[in-house]
Amino acid sequence: MFDTIAEKKFLLKELVKRDLTSKYKDSVLGIAWSFLNPLLIMIVFTAIFSMLFGRQIENYPVYFLSGRVIFDFYKSATQGAMKSIKGNESILKKIYVPKYMFLVSKVCYEFINFLISFIILFLVMVATGAQFHATSIFAFIPLALLLILIYGVGLILAVCNTYFTDVGHLYQVFTLILMYASSLFYPMEIVPVTVQKIFTLNPIYCAITAFRECVVYGLMPDASTLIYLGAFGLVTLAIGIILFKMYDSDLILQL
Numbered sequence: 001m002f003d004t005i006a007e008k009k010f011l012l013k014e015l016v017k018r019d020l021t022s023k024y025k026d027s028v029l030g031i032a033w034s035f036l037n038p039l040l041i042m043i044v045f046t047a048i049f050s051m052l053f054g055r056q057i058e059n060y061p062v063y064f065l066s067g068r069v070i071f072d073f074y075k076s077a078t079q080g081a082m083k084s085i086k087g088n089e090s091i092l093k094k095i096y097v098p099k100y101m102f103l104v105s106k107v108c109y110e111f112i113n114f115l116i117s118f119i120i121l122f123l124v125m126v127a128t129g130a131q132f133h134a135t136s137i138f139a140f141i142p143l144a145l146l147l148i149l150i151y152g153v154g155l156i157l158a159v160c161n162t163y164f165t166d167v168g169h170l171y172q173v174f175t176l177i178l179m180y181a182s183s184l185f186y187p188m189e190i191v192p193v194t195v196q197k198i199f200t201l202n203p204i205y206c207a208i209t210a211f212r213e214c215v216v217y218g219l220m221p222d223a224s225t226l227i228y229l230g231a232f233g234l235v236t237l238a239i240g241i242i243l244f245k246m247y248d249s250d251l252i253l254q255l
Helices: 002-007 009-023 032-051 060-082 100-129 132-162 164-182 193-199 201-213 221-253
Strands: none
Touching: 002 201, 009 100, 009 193, 032 100, 060 100, 060 164, 060 201, 100 201, 132 164, 132 201, 132 221, 201 221
């Protein structure tokens, strides 16, 4: 699988380019939407929740946006990966293309959108007078571990969604629950200790916490958090690869 991805760089590049051009086709603002979307969401949430949590959280806009960009990357990338097989049914029925190439292209495409959102985070930090820390360079560690998790979840969802369409609807509900369990817009201290322990098992919360520690608080991410996130991601990726390999030849029959 990994050898094929390396060999088919041109195909991957064209698939990502197709997704980028189709997203902004017939759009007046075009790529500007990728900048405006996280910015507008941050403004709305800041206006609503800063009155509740503003005293408990220093520089609420940066706190919220730093969590939101990570969560949106996970949600968009896994949902795109989930629909990657069915969404390219017409191509797969005409010519042979390794099916996971569509999944990889969706994740790469969403990673580009994430980088755009990261620029917005940088600009918001400048505008709000947030302090920049040298530890920000270590933010790539939780991001790399999150990518492993995304590919694993994406492989599992792509197979399940091809067989059962209801998976897409159920996953929307799941990501909504996941958002509230990831401490995006509230401090974790406001929930009971028992609930906090449950939330720490959420790998997305771990990725957000490690990212905030590097970028917002100027701390090195907790080693146990990274180990848990990495282990969870690798196990998920292993399950995803095995599952995809088991059903690869039958997926085309389900389209």
